[in-house]
Amino acid sequence: MVKKSIISLMVFLIFSSASFAFFGKEKKEKTLRVGVTPVPQGEILKFIQETFKNEGFKIDIVEYSDYNQPNFDLEEGRIDVNYFQHKDFLDVFNIEKRTKLVSVGRIHFERMGIYSNRVKSIKAIEGRIAIPNDESNKIRALKLLERTGLITLDENNAILENPRNLEITEISSNYLYKIIDEVDAIVVNANYMLENGYMPSKDSLYLEEYNEEYANLLVCRSKSKDLKEIEKLKALLKSPEVKRFVRTHYKESVVLVD
Secondary structure, X not given: OHHHHHHHHHXXXXXXXXXXXXXXXXXXXXXXXXXXXXXXXXXXXXXHHHHOOOOOEEEEEEEOXXXXXXXXXXXXXXXXXXXXXXXXXXXXXXXXXXXXXXXXXXXEEEOEEEEOOOOOOHHHOOOEEEEEOOHHHHHHHHHHHHHHOOOEEOOOOOEEEOOOOOEEEEEOHHHHHHHOOOOOEEEEEHHHHHHOOOOHHHHOOEEOOOOHHHEEEEEEEHHHOOOHHHHHHHHHHOOHHHHHHHHHHHOOOEEEOO
């Protein structure tokens, strides 16, 4: 009888331990790996990390200094989503690389601007201008130069008139700031200037007007577009707290899309 009682007790303890291990085990939070350029996207995500807790998932921020690797890493599954590019850039990448990355929504617009450490106005530009060399941002930069009256473009966005005989040089966006002292002016996206201590809304010679078509997107693989964690991240990026953060830190240089 005693032996049976001991056996019964042992079985009960084993079952109880197993039940506790199974039912009492804490559910592991999913980690969402997000590829970004450091400013403002990286700073915005760090603000979200600090401000929002217990959202059911964690954010792992992966920073990049260029505009191509975040898409390559997304396609290969090394990150889950990225946040750095506009629609034209994504479309060109998908066509050239035969990928099928998709947008899950527009988040914010960064103004492209014209900057100089040599001259104080557009009228004083007479020499060399450096612009981005990727197709979508190159055309965007040329259109910005056209709006200032420096050049005229034809219907295919090729230079038709260049009355000052400006030398327009194409360079990778992440190198443009590094040569600002070597040229009359550079044309570059706001993120690179913010990263180097400039406030585009007051430090540029000319700043692009709001254009939702150039808004930065939240991008993922097509099979991931319905993930609840990505939808939640999108909601957090559009929250009132993030809107206040963006307005305070970036003024009119970065505009959140409603």
